[in-house]
Amino acid sequence: MSLNRISLTAVRNLHPVTLSPSPRINILYGANGSGKTSVLEAVYLLGLARSFRSLRLQPMIQYEQSACTVFGQVQLPQGGLCNLGVSRGRDGEFQIRIDGENARSAAQLAETLPLQLINPDSFRLLEGAPKVRRQFLDWGVFHVEPRFLGGWQRVQKALRQRNSWLRHGRLDVIEQAAWDRELSLASAEIDGYRREYLQALKPVFEQTLTELLDLPGLQLSYYRGWDKERELLDVLSASLPRDQAVGHTQAGPQRADLRLRIGGHNAADILSRGQQKLVVCALRIAQGHLVNQAKHGRCIYLVDDLPSELDEEHRQALCRLLEDLQCQVFITCVDPHLLKDGWRTDTPVAMFHVEHGRITQDHRSEA
Numbered sequence: 001m002s003l004n005r006i007s008l009t010a011v012r013n014l015h016p017v018t019l020s021p022s023p024r025i026n027i028l029y030g031a032n033g034s035g036k037t038s039v040l041e042a043v044y045l046l047g048l049a050r051s052f053r054s055l056r057l058q059p060m061i062q063y064e065q066s067a068c069t070v071f072g073q074v075q076l077p078q079g080g081l082c083n084l085g086v087s088r089g090r091d092g093e094f095q096i097r098i099d100g101e102n103a104r105s106a107a108q109l110a111e112t113l114p115l116q117l118i119n120p121d122s123f124r125l126l127e128g129a130p131k132v133r134r135q136f137l138d139w140g141v142f143h144v145e146p147r148f149l150g151g152w153q154r155v156q157k158a159l160r161q162r163n164s165w166l167r168h169g170r171l172d173v174i175e176q177a178a179w180d181r182e183l184s185l186a187s188a189e190i191d192g193y194r195r196e197y198l199q200a201l202k203p204v205f206e207q208t209l210t211e212l213l214d215l216p217g218l219q220l221s222y223y224r225g226w227d228k229e230r231e232l233l234d235v236l237s238a239s240l241p242r243d244q245a246v247g248h249t250q251a252g253p254q255r256a257d258l259r260l261r262i263g264g265h266n267a268a269d270i271l272s273r274g275q276q277k278l279v280v281c282a283l284r285i286a287q288g289h290l291v292n293q294a295k296h297g298r299c300i301y302l303v304d305d306l307p308s309e310l311d312e313e314h315r316q317a318l319c320r321l322l323e324d325l326q327c328q329v330f331i332t333c334v335d336p337h338l339l340k341d342g343w344r345t346d347t348p349v350a351m352f353h354v355e356h357g358r359i360t361q362d363h364r365s366e367a
């Protein structure tokens with residue numbers, strides 16, 4: 001899928017605008033502070049109902065405006081169009097519309113508009129807390145396995161129950177055992193989906209990485225969140241006294257992680273920033289390939305400040321991989337000359353100049 005049209009109002013410093021992006025490569029260029037990242041942030045809001053720059057959406061609303069709004073028209077892979085709208089008011093009002101109807105949850109948006117973000121913070125995927133990697137993994141599982149969401153909701157519910165009685169001790173023994181069984185069963189289901197997904201992801205990731213970097217020995221592995229030899233039910237009963245002492249459940253799929261190691265070291269501890277960025281790009285591009293194969297169609301890539309940390313050779317290799325994905329890509333950069341050329345002649349490339357919050361399409365370079 002791709003966005004045919006994007007309209008935005010009162011997003012950060014951007015003047016109200018309607019853009020008609022290319023279904024493939026879109027380059028937004030302009031000086032620092034002109035509003036390039038804000039455009040990506042607007043698209044991200046449309047797909048995920050949140051920002052990647054701050055935990056709250058309030059800072060996205062333009063000063064002195066009461067609400068920011070983003071509309072998008074999505075070309076669906078099976079044909080047809082879908083209209084999405086997200087609006088956030090200063091008073092906290094939040095609205096998600098899909099084809100004119102109020103949506104129940106952000107998961108519906110995510111399903112319509114699978115997004116992958118690569119930005120200068122992306123190295124956090126390697127360096128940051130397990131939660132970041134879990135979100136990455138689950139994004140992929142969610143898009144290729146329709147049963148994942150239901151299973152995950154079951155895990156959440158059982159976990160909330162268990163953590164509540166760990167803290168307050170208000171359930172009887174039979175009820176506790178029933179919730180432990182439910183948690184264990186739902187966790188085994190989730191673990192199965194994640195493991196299967198990772199098995200599919202690994203070879204695609206390794207292949208993608210070889211096209212970007214020479215890093216033999218980089219190992220991607222999955223930790224499910226509890227001892228791989230034992231059932232979660234056994235682990236839960238063995239760890240009960242400790243869980244009670246800390247007031248929450250310490251083992252289970254809520255602790256799952258991905259591990260990237262080179263020769264026994266954590267990859268984040270030995271790779272340069274640029275190398276980390278490329279490893280993360282390879283992971284995210286590999287995910288895009290898997291989503292492309294699954295029934296949801298193609299995802300959209302947002303690449304903020306693509307040239308940063310990369311030399312020319314790696315920049316070109318990354319552009320080639322993004323082009324080969326056949327996805328819609330939005331790339332920002334300061335200097336358009338770094339990215340203007342080198343695309344295949346049949347790839348439609350649209351260039352947008354962002355200046356003090358105003359966006360103009362550069363028609364000379366339009367395909």
Ligand SMILES: Nc1ncnc2c1ncn2[C@@H]1O[C@H](COP(=O)(O)OP(=O)(O)O)[C@@H](O)[C@H]1O
Pocket residue numbers: 011012013014030031032033034035036037038039059060061062063354
């Ligand atoms: N809520 C807001 N209202 C108006 N302007 C804002 C708001 N939030 C940030 N800005 C301004 O918007 C500009 C755009 O920032 P950004 O999109 O990060 O630019 P770029 O990515 O092109 O460097 C910045 O100059 C910033 O000061």
Ligand SMILES: [Mg+2]
Pocket residue numbers: 033036037038304305
């Ligand atoms: Mg920026």
